[in-house]
Amino acid sequence: MAAARSAGLSADHAAELAGTLSLLSEPTRLRILYALDHVEELCVGDLAVALDVGEDATSYALRLLRAAGLVNKRKDGRVVYYRLSDDFPEPLLEHCLRRLVDLTETKRPQHGRRDRR
Amino acid sequence: MAAARSAGLSADHAAELAGTLSLLSEPTRLRILYALDHVEELCVGDLAVALDVGEDATSYALRLLRAAGLVNKRKDGRVVYYRLSDDFPEPLLEHCLRRLVDLTETKRPQHGRRDRR
DNA sequence: CGGACATCCGTACGTTCATACGGGTATGAC
């Protein structure tokens, strides 16, 4: 119990961590990041169609991700392309995104639908 | 864009993943898991004191974690001890919990080590 | 038994958040 104190994560740290992780805790954002990890660059409209969500929702999700510095945008004419930020946290990408996908897929093998790689 | 479709994470998978990650997206639960990763076993009251949150909030957080199978409880008399589940997802523990803590700490080195409150 | 204690549960309240809608800006085509 005294040990619990020293093992404590400060409330500030926890809040910041939770904020970062909460960006991965929403289906739309998660799918956007997952897609951008595979395709490198996509515009809002294509993402909206691919994920079958409204463009506003897509735009909103991308705005939050961008505000957190997880994605960058590149404007080409009237189209805005997004991609994962160069300094996207590697552990977040590698383990919270890629590994966890495997985790849930192996948990229900009867679905079986695996992507390549 | 056709590539975006095949690179897509299904809505079901994304929802399940988001649900799992959302358990780490809340300061109280995050601090509980972090503490349990260090101390092995703690009861509700001690956790509440150590984290400086109400006992109800602690109990509620533990209930959710337990419903997701992330922690187990052991009742000893009128005290209930919680610990990380034996099959706590390893990538979740190792990278989303331990590595990300390092991440945020190294991200702001000027603050250094502090837990003022 | 009766009282104190640790925890849980149902409920209610306030907040946060994702989405949809309307309007606005900028770019490219005719």
Added chain:
DNA sequence: GTCATACCCGTATGAACGTACGGATGTCCG
């Protein structure tokens, strides 16, 4: 210039969530 497209933004609505309060359950002690 006018029109259509692609996107962004402010606002509102509805849902989900975390916390506090009162009461209930189960447990130890004298």
